[in-house]
Amino acid sequence: MTENISPKILMVEDDMIIAADISMQLTKLGYEVVGINTRGEDALNTIENNRPDIVLMDIILTGKMNGIEAARIILEKFQVPVVFLTSNSDDATFQQALTAKPYAFISKPFQKSNLERTLKLALQRIAVERESEPVIESTDHVSTMDDRLFIRHKDQMVKVLLSEILYAEADRNYCKIHTEKQTYLLSVPLRNIESQLPATHFFRVHRSFVVNLKKIDAISEYHEYLTIQSHQVPISRRSKEEVIKHLKMI
Amino acid sequence: MPTRRAPKILILESQMIIAADVSLQFSKLGYDVIGIHTRSEDTLKTIEDNRPDIVVMSIELPGEESGLRTARILLETCRIPVVFISANTDREIFKEVIAARPYAFISKPFEKKDLQRGIETALNRMVAEGLWDKRYKADWIKCH
Structure with a gap:
């Protein structure tokens, strides 16, 4: 996991006042709350395209x-970890909750520090x-011609010219390709x-970033990060020297 | 006979801290907030299964569907009233906002009373259009 990206949290809670309050606390703690649902059904729909x-x-x-029930489905179908946050903390409920293999169980009311820890x-x-976990190997989403990629996007394979790619970003087993026009999320x-991009123009500057060398607009003074259009891409310490070799600097 | 219930509101706003604040204010005013989404894709995905009476949304949203496009889908295809919340005062954008025909527009930064007035304006228009029962509103206002 990349350390400098805030963890994404989805809240499923029927009491919106409590939910909004917790969500504010989490935001202040540096988490990214991606949504609040009051029904399990909505949560499943949300998770399907936004993990x-x-x-x-x-x-x-x-x-x-x-x-x-919702937690069980979330675990089976999407493998997203669940933490229970609940006021019914009687033993029967707890035993039942265990069947959904939660990563934690917090009883309400709770202290902020308890939630954080x-x-x-x-x-x-x-x-x-x-x-x-072994990383899943699959290339079925991507096929190449010399100057382009075909990327699965909304039930179609769409053309993306390599010359339009700014950089690619890892998101665990997913990957985002940023182009001048839009961003594609690939599984x-x-x-x-x-491995599909030519090494002459694309370079891995960080564990989570592969950049198109031609698109680099600027590099920070101590080579900490690159600027590509409006985006900033970090350079890992290990890659610094290699990156500099690719760029002529005066 | 409609059952007495408060209007259901869905909030779509990319900044969670603002969304949570808006949600708390609406909850305190007696509205039934049924969810907060930070991406329009999530709203479009769940809206038909769990229809709110009103969507309160920001115009500035990340993701593939911009706020204005999403609003148009909600208003024109799903027939769900939309109330905009926005800090944008750009004249060109405002033209597009008007063209989307929202039920109300709340400027950021806002106070509690701006939210209250915005949503009540929207509800009033909904009564006029037959989308919301007047008695229903009276009932709901009486009970909170």
Whole structure:
């Protein structure tokens, strides 16, 4: 996991006043709350095309399914970790909640510090588990001609000229390709994309970034980051020397 | 006979801190906030399954669907009233805002009363258009 990107959290909670309040606390703690749903059904729909790193789930919800059922589906279908945040903390409920294999269980009312620590621990455990997971190898999303890629986008394979690519960014097993016009999200890891790009023009400047060398507009004084149009791309310490070799500087 | 209930509001705003604030204010005013989305794609994906009475949304949104395009889909295709919240005062953009025919426009920064007035203006127009029951509104106002 990249350290400088704030973890994305989706909240599923039927009491909107509590949800809004927790969401503000989380935002202040540096998390990115990507949404709040009051029904489990909506959460499933949201997660389908916008994966959070973690779901903070209440057990009592307004829709047809309760939080435990929703959490089970989220784990099975999307492998997104769930932390329960609930006021019904009786033992029977807790035993049931365990079947959804949550990463933590927080009882309401809770202290802010408790929420913060629990989330940190959960994210740490997620990171540890991810490290030991094999990366899925697949290139079926991408096929190449010399000057272009065809990328799966909304049920079609669309052309993206290599000369239009600004940079590619890793997002765990996903990868974002930023072009001048738009950004594509692909469900393949960055290294699969990297292997499809010519090494003469594309260079991995950071564990999570491959840039088009021709698109670099500026490099910071101590070579900490690159500017490509309005985007800033970090350069890892290891890659600094290599990056500089590619650029003529006076 | 309609059951007594508060208008359901969905909030679409990319900045969670603002969205949470708006949501708290609406909840305190007695409205039923059914969700907060930070991306328009999420709204378009869930809207048909869980229809709000009003979508309160920002014009400036990241993602493939811009705020204005999303608003047009909500208003024209889904027939759901939209209230804009925006800090943008650009004249050209405002022309497009008007062309999308929102039910109200709230400028940022706003106070609680701006939110209240914006949403009440929208509800009034909805009553006039037959999208919201007047008695229903009276009932709901009585009970909070």
